Amino acid sequence: MNPRSPKNTKSSKKSPSKTKPKAKEDPLLPIRTLPILLPLPPLSNRKRISFFLFLNILFFLQCSSVQEKPKEVYHNNPVVTEKVVLSKIEELQNSGIHSLSYMYLLGDGVIHSGVLGGEKKEKIQRFKIGSITKLFTGIALLQLQEKGKLKLDDKLSRFLPEIKTIQSREKNFREITLRDILTHQSGLPSDLASGFFLSPDANDTEILESFRSLPSHLIHMERNEPGKVHSYSNFGFGLLGVVIERVSGLGIEDYFQKEIFARAGMKHSTLLEVYENSELVPGYHGFFWKTKTARPKIRDLTAGSLSSTGEDMGLFMKALFQSKKGKGLLSKQSFAEFHRIQKGPSSNFQMKLGLPVLLQKNISGGKTVWTAGHAGSLPPYFADLVYDPETETASFLAGNTTGFATASIQPTNKAVMDTIFEYKTGGSLESPPIGERKEQNQLDGYYGLYASPFGIHELKPGKTPKLDIMGIDFDLVERENRFGTDLRLFFGLIPVKDKTIESFRLEFEPWEGEKIFTLYSADMTKGSIGFAHRFQPNQKLPDATYLTSYQTKDPHSIIPRVELNKDKRGFLLATIGYSLGGLGYSIASPCLLESPTTLRILGYGRNLGEKIELKTVEGKPRLVYSGIEFLAD
The missing domain is CATH 2.40.128 (Lipocalin)
Structure with a gap:
């Protein structure tokens, strides 16, 4: 492992650690991504009750009169900006997260980082960052491409001949490429649930043995058509880690330490569990009372196992930005390719993928700004990273508690990034307006049952059509030649005036001969959470x-x-x-x-x-x- 001693990192909310700024770097074309990560399964019945309670509270809060605060001026005002950013982070931590790690860059090369909450210990504490790990996996593959050891458009079978043993759902499917997996359109299963979580007592040797066994499971698995739909695959990213080992000749931990962490100056990051001079912060769960959880250890290392600190994530971002000058983790060409919008299946609609960042379109001062990032979910750990490669601004948050506050990590991080961007540019990041649609959606022929990654939905006819979303009936109303959603509580008598619900838009349309609908909003790109496919109930049952x-x-x-x-x-x-x-x-x-x-x-x-x-x-x-x-x- 790495025997180097840790830096003296300040981790208080009043005195965030700072790294001296380097010379200002040349900006690149504006590029950006929306953070998204390991999607959790939908709500259980118990959580649906919590959802109703949340909507009740929301309704009553909106009935009260709240005086709007004057707008702060952030542009070129570091004192106000840092104060506001830290207040947003503190508010999140105080809402029920046991420990919170943060990092932000204001575009001047200084790393602001720290930890809130938790127990004071001698060793620096790492936080699991979940699927943000996938960004590091993509960078490793681009590095190997630079060295001429592979190409992203190579067939997977060149490096994993075991893929030829996988069953194919239909004949004549083309072979899977590395790029297919990086952009989640490989047709591989989303997960191999068997053995995904290992025993909390598993040591690093046992974890590595399990990780390297992934290709041996292919003979028992089945694949769908590559390039047809976006289907998030942790299993696929685990296989990419095995490819990195076989091509580089290094163990996966050694590769990440040598080619990414050391080059960025990261001294407290690891894919594995044990690391000298730092330790993983304990995790907790619970909505009201917090209970310590067993440490989650996973087999698919390169899909979501990396643990890091706020300062290390700042060093990572600085090294990534240095790539624009050919002095960082990647060449100029690879950095551009990492953020270039990749060709995706038609079912992506407006969702834009990099390698593998998700790119989010924003408008600022009439110009397009693309932000980039990824989120990570390995409960009880949750993390979110968002950045703007042009201004070299970034924000990162990681928490260690599953509870009500978990859902606020990503929105809080976005709010922090919006503040930082305004400080740097004087402009604000706005969601682009929803595109025009010439004709109103018609529901004739679309009534019935639908299947999506969130379960079963039913479109019900009536004077006001209704759509079942996670067990709750929403009224459909015509808006902008689409359908919007309304929700009423107390036996359907009192409307809920919630900006998020009112911003939802639904489109019913044909897709490759199927009937589907998509749910999206100005802040949720069409296609980013998949789509619902209409199915005809089949009454055939097994014994x-x-x-x-x-x-x-x-x-x-x-x-x-x-x-x-x-x-x-x-x-x-x-x-x-x-x-x-x-x-x-x-x-x-x-x-x-x-x-x-x-x-x-x-x-x-x-x-x-x-x-x-x-x-x-x-x-x-x-x-x-x-x-x-x-x-x-």
Whole structure:
């Protein structure tokens, strides 16, 4: 590991640590991305109740009269800017997050970083950053391309011949490329749930052995068509880590330490668990009372295992920005390619992907500004990074608690970035207006049931059509030749006036011969959360003995339970339960019976279109999903 001693980093909210600024660097074309990460499963019934309570509180708060504060002036005013930024971060930490790490860059080369909350310890504490790890994986592949050891458009089979053993859902699918995986359109399964979480007692050697075993699982898996839809894949990014090892000749931790961390000056970052002179901050969960959770250890290292500090993330961003001059982590050409909008499937709609950053379009002073970044979710740890490569401004937040405040990390980080951008440029970052649509959406032929990564939705006819979103009926009203959403509480008598709900737009449209709808808003790009696909209920059911609940013997499984039953509308339903960061979630998806012992989850996108197998052992039903064998209760 790295024996170097740590820097004397100040980590108080009053005295954030600072690194001396370097000479001002040449700006690049404006480029940006919206942070997005490991998507969590949708809300359980218990969380739906919390959602209702939240809406009630929201409604009553909006009935009170609140005097609007005068607008602060941030441009070229570091005192006001830093005060406001720290107040936003402190407010987030005080809302229920046990410990919070932060970093921001004002575009002058100075790193502002620190830790709020938690327990004072001698060692510097790292925070898991989840899928922000994927940015480092993309950088590693671009570095290897610079050295001529691979090309992003190479077929995966060149480096992982094991991919030839994977089953193909249909014949004549083209081969998968490295770029397909980097842009989440490979057709590989979203996850291999079997073995994703390892024992909290697993050591680094055992973690690496599990990571390197990923290609051996391909023979038992099935792929969909590459380039057809965007489907977020942690499994794919785990395979990319194995490619990095095989091509570079270095172990994955050694590669990251030598080619990324050391070059950036990062002294407290690691993919693995044990690292000298620093330790992982404990994680907690709970909405009202906080309970310490077991440390999550995962097999898919290069998908989401990296832990770091605020200062190290600042050093990483500075080294990435130095690439614009060919002196950082990448060449000028690779830096541009990292942020270039990649060609995506038609179902991406307006979502723009880099390698693998998500790019978010903004308007400032009548000009387009693209911000870049990624979010990370490895409960109980959550993190978010957003930056502007042109102004070299950035903001990073990481927390260690699953609870109500978790949902505020990303919006708070965006608010901090907006403030920093205004300080640097004098302009504000505004969401672009929703594009014009010539004709109003028509719902004829679109009523019925839909499957999306968030479960089942039903479009219901009536004088005011309604759409079921996560178990809640929203009224559909015509807005801007689309549909907007309205919500009423207290037996439908009192309307909820919420800017987020009122900003939602829905479009019902054909896509490759299918009928779909998308949900988006000015702050949520069309296609960024997938789409809902209309399906016709199939009344075919497996043998009644299979309609039961199943559980796995693995105490660390990300999916402890699966339930098969008949939906009230007559079709087959699979309810998949998740265990993340001490809390439980579930998602219900419609299934098609392909054979007496084979089911297909309907829909397109994350964890959809995948297979469930049924079998009987010693007269008792069993179920196999995502590599896990489940036993009937």
